[in-house]
Amino acid sequence: MKKLINQPEHVVREMIEGFIAAYGRDYRMLENVNGVVRKEKKDKVAIVIGGGSGHEPLFIGFVGEGMADGAAMGNVFAAPPPDTVLAVTKAVDAGKGVLYLYGNYAGDVLNFDMAAELAEMEGIETRTVRITDDVASAPSDRIHDRRGIAGDVMVFKIAGAAAEAGLPLEEVERLARKANDNTRSIGIALTPGTLPGADRPTFTLPDDEIEFGMGIHGEPGIRREKLQPADRLVDHMMDLLLADLPFRAGDEVVVLINGLGSTTLMELLIVNRRVAQVLRDKGISVYDTDVGSLCTTQEMGGMSITLMRLDDELKHFYDQPAYTPYYQKRKR
């Protein structure tokens, strides 16, 4: 397939080098592992995010002020090895402990857990919050089996603000968990993506069908259905999403309309128009909205809708500034 790469084996390292070539004023990369950290170490709880590559700007793009301190990157769609996570952990630790935030995938759990054991041996305290926002990935009675998708960004935002505010590790962990508990996402895929070097897309879909609930590695969703007008698809997605937490009249939410790769911003904005209408009709108020491709699956076509329910505490941390290469918020 057509990709602008050199060799498939080198994509992650070269991506990181390109990132540092662009943003090296604020970031540095680690030497022998695929990790990126903030140049300036802050005297606070450190946040390490990570997972497989191929979802850019997730994770590399969300390191920075008010977000994460470091990102550990695996190969495309593969969890980073424990050595990588450990090296990032050591690079960002300021003696106040390190919080691991990542999507709940078997490979990530295994590798981050092993890294946590290694970090403990080095005298670094770590905590872990696994992100589980994808309502399509398991029913609500198996909520801890759910995977993490674009909701990652919400959890990074809240935890990042809490850490930046100087809160202790348990508090930052508690807030990250609270953000995750209040966040739900659902995605649909229209067209597949392709891994660098692969000669076939990760799945196939008939020309007039979509996969409802597909995961960000092409994991099958809840059902295949006919492509329909955007408003109808959004309505179906919102039904599922709102019923899950559930979100209720009077709730206040943050919205993220996330593109999976090749879906245009025009389409995402058209989707957001309907999402806003549905929320208004249900009496749910929108505190803030982002529309963009933040958590992708190579050039997969499709999008996900994420809602995070706010209370005063979450809102307080959401209101704090964030400034990373691919996510910015001014203080509100």
Place this chain on the structure above:
Amino acid sequence: MKKLINQPEHVVREMIEGFIAAYGRDYRMLENVNGVVRKEKKDKVAIVIGGGSGHEPLFIGFVGEGMADGAAMGNVFAAPPPDTVLAVTKAVDAGKGVLYLYGNYAGDVLNFDMAAELAEMEGIETRTVRITDDVASAPSDRIHDRRGIAGDVMVFKIAGAAAEAGLPLEEVERLARKANDNTRSIGIALTPGTLPGADRPTFTLPDDEIEFGMGIHGEPGIRREKLQPADRLVDHMMDLLLADLPFRAGDEVVVLINGLGSTTLMELLIVNRRVAQVLRDKGISVYDTDVGSLCTTQEMGGMSITLMRLDDELKHFYDQPAYTPYYQKRKR
């Protein structure tokens, strides 16, 4: 083709409604025309940008602090009618004149020029700078025939800062022109995009070929060639780009690596890695870099490289803050 839309005829209006649903705290849309303006009118020269839709986040996403005051949007790939431009002009004019900035396409020239005549009749002074950064679109002896592509963003940044600084219309115009004169871009396409409602892509390319110099509406470029490793393609692009201004050892530049739609951020970062290497080898220093999909062609695959040469004056304005939904810079 698969798109998340309702009806092709409504995409622009619905996109704008979705934009306002997301960012309506700072922006409002005009009633009968496809225009978006900042809510708060500033006592300064106003900047109106615009052109055909379908290149999002260009133009709608670059209205805001330190950038444009309003955007006039046409249908997909079609210049906005004069009425739209005029309505945006009237909405943003604060009595200090209005600067029109847009890519140099026949349709845009005709419509913005007519709008300027209408504005004059209403007592609003306008100036125009047409952006001509695409070196592939005409040889350097016909530089005024060149089209505008991702370099638009550089011109908006400089002019936006100049206007925000309170400079008079002629000065803002002069600086925009200077930014344009110092900006060069070149793009390549790997795969086509599709217009909403169309049942075929805008062009076809063999599986192993790229179009070198293709325009952002699928205009043919300089040549078709085989897909090659990213580094080689970048080298060819940089040869053309650097020779054109020309950029010389000792120069200082801002870099924009722009994705055309479906090309992943991973690929864009890999491209930037090489661009930075080439510039370093030539003794050209990089003042700042952005890597992202800012000027797209629906879900077209490919990217463009833009360089703006800085002098102290341009650097001063580049250093000023900008904050729009899809372009942010902190004061430097």
Place this chain on the structure above:
Amino acid sequence: MTSSLNVEQTRDMFLYTGEQMIKSKPYLTELDSAIGDGDHGVGMEVGFANANEKLRNGTFASINDIFKTVGMTMISTMGGASGIIFGTMFAGGIKGMEPLTRLDAGSLAEIMERALAAVKERGKADVGDKTMIDAFEPAVRALKESAARSDDLLEALRRAEEEAARGAENSKGYEAKFGRAKTLGARAIGHPDAGAVSVSIIFRSMREWVERHGA
């Protein structure tokens, strides 16, 4: 068979012409896709659909009003190069003219001659540049000749249609100097200009209406 249209008939002729243009959308899309950006069919559809709505719902005191309504609606709703160019084709000729209540070969020739000048003033294109001028200029010449010969309206439109079609055909042989086909250079040769084809459909439609509904 009288040789002129009243205001009502002129309106009906334009309504019919608009419908024919809307029907031509797929064909125009195909032509503009080959060497342009593919939006000409959609653009014309938008412009004529809006114009027809205005024509259907408005009341018109003069022929001039009708031309102006069609042209100004196209200018303000279509966008693109063709919004201005085709809008000016209709609205550009009656600017400053005395109100007319009948349209005959003579008045049509006069309106279209002035319109041609206005389009060329705006667009700076000449015959041979692969634009709608390739069809419009010969059509206007034919109208003027008919007017000079005192042909009736139907005959004038027949001649205009014929010349416009020939002009559109000729446009195949040219390299483009305007719009997005320009960058194609010699690769555009063999393809007609979409706008020139639109001009020939416009004159054909006017002729058809006049032929069927008398004049």
Place this chain on the structure above:
Amino acid sequence: MTSSLNVEQTRDMFLYTGEQMIKSKPYLTELDSAIGDGDHGVGMEVGFANANEKLRNGTFASINDIFKTVGMTMISTMGGASGIIFGTMFAGGIKGMEPLTRLDAGSLAEIMERALAAVKERGKADVGDKTMIDAFEPAVRALKESAARSDDLLEALRRAEEEAARGAENSKGYEAKFGRAKTLGARAIGHPDAGAVSVSIIFRSMREWVERHGA
């Protein structure tokens, strides 16, 4: 035919096994693409290529060193679920064991039994969950039985290979409880687990080397 390998031979057997795994990349990719995310072949290639490089350039005092080098290299370079799982398959068994200088059916069975426990401890999977355990557990059982019968190494590996292959085949019948095939539910039935197939290729490769190079 002696029934054990020295340190050097053990290293060569692992080098051969690594090469075979690298050669199996397209097949493993295909299997993981059907019900997983398609990266298992690449992951194993990365892990075994790095391990082989370490094996080629290092010097090793004991059998334990070799197992540890292979396993730890896989853990630190592969990533993904399989980095830990397959790394533990090699490095998990020798943890805390006395240094060995000969590998025979008995010591291999002991190492692999401990490794199985370590993998299950890490991964929490059991036979029937559609993971590499489906092949690894029966293979280890076969090794233990061979050791109890005092089979020679080649015979023990033959039995392990056979059981691993049967286990991989059996994995077709299961729904996945781990990894990305889990969400497929019954749709995963009919496809073998890629990791289980890897286990069977590992034992097949070890058997092949021992068969050819004596033991």
